Amino acid sequence: MxxxxxxxxxxxxxxxxxxxxxxxxxxxxxxxxxxxxxxxxxxxxxxxxxxxxxxxxxxxxxxxxxxxxxxxxxxxxxxxxxxxxxxxxxxxxxxxxxxxxxxxxxxxxxxxxxxxxxxxxxxxxxxxxxxxxxxxxxxxxxxxxxxxxxxxxxxxxxxxxxxxxxxxxxxxxxxxxxxxxxxxxxxxxxxxxxxxxxxxxxxxxxxxxxxxxxxxDVRYTRWRKLIYNATINPLTALAELDYSRCYEFGDKEKRSDSGYYSSTEQKILRPAMAEVMCIAKSEGYELQQSDIEFFLNETKYICYKPSMCVDAENNQLTELVVLLGNPLKIAKKNGVYTPLLEMLYNLMVIKQNTIKERRGLIKFDEKTCKVIA
Amino acid sequence: MxxxxxxxxxxxxxxxxxxxxxxxxxxxxxxxxxxxxxxxxxxxxxxxxxxxxxxxxxxxxxxxxxxxxxxxxxxxxxxxxxxxxxxxxxxxxxxxxxxxxxxxxxxxxxxxxxxxxxxxxxxxxxxxxxxxxxxxxxxxxxxxxxxxxxxxxxxxxxxxxxxxxxxxxxxxxxxxxxxxxxxxxxxxxxxxxxxxxxxxxxxxxxxxxxxxxxxxDVRYTRWRKLIYNATINPLTALAELDYSRCYEFGDKEKRSDSGYYSSTEQKILRPAMAEVMCIAKSEGYELQQSDIEFFLNETKYICYKPSMCVDAENNQLTELVVLLGNPLKIAKKNGVYTPLLEMLYNLMVIKQNTIKERRGLIKFDEKTCKVIA
CATH class of the missing domain: 3.40.50.720 (NAD(P)-binding Rossmann-like Domain)
Structure with missing residues (x-):
């Protein structure tokens, strides 16, 4: 050479x-x-x-x-x-x-x-x-x-x-x-x-x-982005739907002002984002409530499809491991309770393997109902 | 006449x-x-x-x-x-x-x-x-x-x-x-x-x-069937996948015997089924652990798609309200903690509205990002 x-x-x-x-x-x-x-x-x-x-x-x-x-x-x-x-x-x-x-x-x-x-x-x-x-x-x-x-x-x-x-x-x-x-x-x-x-x-x-x-200390910025990427990303990928629709298609509950709460925000995203904050906190990184408000609203009204959603729709593997799997490993190590993130993760694991099957990366035998390596 | x-x-x-x-x-x-x-x-x-x-x-x-x-x-x-x-x-x-x-x-x-x-x-x-x-x-x-x-x-x-x-x-x-x-x-x-x-x-x-x-007392039998219908039904509808694949596509963890645990069963279905049992119990209906084992295994190896999955795949509205929404109303009334069922429900609400949009039952305005009645 x-x-x-x-x-x-x-x-x-x-x-x-x-x-x-x-x-x-x-x-x-x-x-x-x-x-x-x-x-x-x-x-x-x-x-x-x-x-x-x-x-x-x-x-x-x-x-x-x-x-x-x-x-x-x-x-x-x-x-x-x-x-x-x-x-x-x-x-x-x-x-x-x-x-x-x-x-x-x-x-x-x-x-x-x-x-x-x-x-x-x-x-x-x-x-x-x-x-x-x-x-x-x-x-x-x-x-x-x-x-x-x-x-x-x-x-x-x-x-x-x-x-x-x-x-x-x-x-x-x-x-x-x-x-x-x-x-x-x-x-x-x-x-x-x-x-x-x-x-x-x-x-x-x-x-x-x-x-x-x-x-x-780049880790702080990485945790901050995960408020969005570990929650809205997998949610939209599961629904195969832009974030605006995911938000609007939730059950609606009237607020005391003229607005309403969406179950997507109140029952899925806010608590899941709070779990991300708790994991970060267990490592000493103090994210802010204002970060949650920012990420909840940043793309709410622009029919935006996050990357994981686009990947799922195109049968491309998603960044599930680094956006959600790794944070959950840290949660487990540090004893942080994360039921909603885990549910999103466990559902996305099924989706990720569905994509792997479609791409021929794994094979499922319908006779034995087993994955064959 | x-x-x-x-x-x-x-x-x-x-x-x-x-x-x-x-x-x-x-x-x-x-x-x-x-x-x-x-x-x-x-x-x-x-x-x-x-x-x-x-x-x-x-x-x-x-x-x-x-x-x-x-x-x-x-x-x-x-x-x-x-x-x-x-x-x-x-x-x-x-x-x-x-x-x-x-x-x-x-x-x-x-x-x-x-x-x-x-x-x-x-x-x-x-x-x-x-x-x-x-x-x-x-x-x-x-x-x-x-x-x-x-x-x-x-x-x-x-x-x-x-x-x-x-x-x-x-x-x-x-x-x-x-x-x-x-x-x-x-x-x-x-x-x-x-x-x-x-x-x-x-x-x-x-x-x-x-x-x-x-x-x-027919209510007992109805609760018993909900062990399957409030859990495996919405799971397969969300994944748009037969139950066997949902099971096999979970993360696998080796057991002490030659088998393995699937995260789909261990982290989604078993705890969600236990939540159904708790709601039934709050009304005085005592379901059995053997019911959970029965429903977990009944259709595990036959590539079966439950009705809610078939409906979702065919863009037909699902029986979400009576299979999952109504049990959760009872849970709320009786103070039963049901995080996994709620997550399944809130995700399925998004799916149900996606189906409604596809069937022209609701309209979503992409400019305002709002559902218009």
Whole structure:
């Protein structure tokens, strides 16, 4: 393999949907790093066309843009002879699916280690621009021997993003709300990850365009987002219905003012959100009642379908494990009582396996009525 | 209207699916009563053909059978000039649908009262061959002035049926498991209903063929059936999945023997069934743990879709109110804690309204995100 020496750091984006393409473009904007991308469904189209066409609230109309390098798979990227300093993962995080996170990044980590095996000043910095809690532990096996420093380190950086950006056609991106990303080490005590988080922000932040802020304790922000993602997300996925309808289709009870209570809010979402707060609290993270009000109302009147609902409707596996399964593991460990979240989870487990059956990932024998592996 | 005088009692069957046709045939078998039927989807076919063809485990092959009278609607039946002594209702019981029980039977009750207004020896005896609890109260308004005895009484009889009989084509009935019906007054203290229950059994029971037993306290049997109908029914409807898959698709946890626990059973169904037992107990009905085991296992390995699941899949309104809503009203009144049943109910309320929207029974305005009446 020809090893390409470069002076600028190399960033690889894995996952080029609406979020990934904006991330790639943001990193390339000031030309401070080389940007590569693993492109799946758009690969053939992209290589044979002049590039992405992006309508962006942050960058205006961007026509015919391409990353510096394009690969059809992580394996191909790992064979390119490039040390990828930053791997930004923007795929969905589905540990129970056929390509869990560790399998996705492993080829790149291995090629970094093999080809630069004694370049101990370099590290493979994996930026997980994904939702959910405890997602970084899927990469623990890569950092076990970090302190021995016999090969380039692997370090884990958290990215929590507020953005509305959608792939609306082949290489066609519609980016509607300001990219606002919060970056920081998963482990606040991890010096290297702290340092690399700041370096990544320097590459990503484009003044006057997007927002990229450092956060020394990202877990708080992750818990806060779970108020929405562990409750409204699975509810809408179970109902296969936008949140507005889920709300309006509840039993209604008149309030003392002219309004009414919906059972969806009063009997499912509020108590389930309170359970999320209790789990976070059991870890020392104090979420606010105002967060519940914010997430209850943010998308109530816009017929919005959260990602888990869209996935369920499209027979795609959902992020059930990281959005709801992992919080419940913490609840169990800490003795937090979470009957509603557990019910949502146990119902969603059935739905997730229904999707797995439809995708041929599991088989159900109707004669014995058993799942056959 | 010509008033037809008859010496035998008249029975009218409303609802001629698999269950209703067998009921009609059973009543006609010994020719002890005249049997009329309100036939909806099969009406044209039935009037232009030689009759029903029934393959029955109780009666063998029955070819070209017709009830004595056939009507296309209850209104038509009410104009026939017949006093219907027994109205056997075998439709689904959906109080929140367009044709609730009181509307279904009202034309017949009115015609009985108007045309025989001083025949105080006769009574309109309504036999509800339907599942659920507190269904008889939908008819309370008809029996308010029963004690004044100024017009023929209305009395309410409960029928709880164990049967497997399906309409498999136009006027084609496949009756697979022995008809076993338990008959009794909804109110054990109601002397007239007691007496009329026995009379109905005399008409319905055909020795050597079917089973028809008197039960002086039908509520126990209704509660017992709710162990299944308030839990497995809504679960499978929410998942739109047969019970076997719902069971097998749960998270599995190894047991000390070679088997495993399914989260569907351990975390949803067993606790929800225990809640049904607690509600029944709060009314003085002592269900047994063995009932739970029976219902958990009865249909576990036959890929069976309960009625609520079939209804949801076919965009038909489900019996949510009588199978789950009414039990929860009793729980609330008696202070019984039922978090899992409530969650199943509140999720099913969303599903029921989704079905209503699809059937045009409610309208949702996507601009305002409100249900418009």
């Amino acid at each position: 020809t090893i390409i020496q470069q002076t600028k750091p190399n960033a690889l984006i894995i996952g080029t949907g609406g979020v990934g393409v904006i991330a790639a473009y943001s990193l390339s904007f000031q030309n401070k790093c080389n940007v590569s991308a693993v492109v799946r469904s758009d690969y053939d189209y992209l290589t044979n066309s002049s590039g992405y066409n992006i309508t962006s609230c942050d960058y205006g109309k961007v026509e015919n843009w391409k990353p510096d390098n394009i690969y059809s798979s992580v394996e191909k990227a790992s064979e390119a002879g490039i040390f990828f300093d930053y791997i930004a993962v923007t795929t969905k995080n589905i540990p129970d699916g056929p390509t869990p996170l560790d399998k996705i990044v492993e080829p790149i980590i291995n090629s970094n280690i093999i080809n630069w095996d004694h370049d101990l000043d370099r590290s493979t910095n994996i930026v997980l621009i994904q939702n959910g809690i405890d997602i970084e532990h899927q990469l623990d096996k890569f950092s076990i021997d970090r302190n021995t420093r016999e090969k380039p380190s692997v370090c884990c950086i958290s990215g929590v993003q507020l953005i509305c950006s959608t792939r609306v056609g082949k290489c066609l991106i519609d980016h509607k709300s300001k990219d606002n990303i919060i970056i920081g080490p998963f482990d606040p005590k991890d010096k290297l990850a702290n340092e690399k988080s700041h370096e990544f922000i320097d590459l990503y932040f484009n003044e006057g365009h997007n927002m990229a802020e450092f956060d020394k | 010509t008033i037809i005088q008859q010496t035998k009692p008249n029975a009218l069957i409303i609802g001629t699916g698999g269950v209703g046709v067998i009921a009609a045939y059973s009543l006609s078998f010994q020719n002890k009563c005249n049997v009329s039927a309100v036939v909806r989807s099969d009406y044209d076919y039935l009037t232009n053909s030689s009759g029903y063809n029934i393959t029955s485990c109780d009666y063998g092959k029955v070819e070209n059978w017709k009830p004595d009278n056939i009507y296309s609607s209850v209104e038509k039946a009410s104009e026939a000039g017949i006093f219907f002594d027994y109205i056997a209702v075998t439709t689904k019981n959906i109080p929140d649908g367009p044709t609730p029980l009181d509307k279904i039977v009202e034309p017949i009750i009115n015609s009985n009262i108007i045309n025989w207004d001083h025949d105080l020896d006769r009574s309109t005896n309504i036999v509800l061959i339907q599942n659920g609890i507190d269904i008889e109260h939908q008819l309370d308004k008809f029996s308010i002035d029963r004690n004044t005895r100024e017009k023929p009484s209305v009395c309410c009889i409960s029928g709880v049926q164990l049967i497997c009989s399906t309409r498999v084509g136009k006027c084609l009935i496949d009756h697979k498991s022995k008809d076993n019906i338990i008959i009794g007054p909804f109110d054990p203290k109601d002397k007239l209903a007691n007496e009329k229950s026995h009379e109905f059994i005399d008409l319905y029971f055909n020795e050597g063929h079917n089973m028809a037993e008197f039960d002086k």
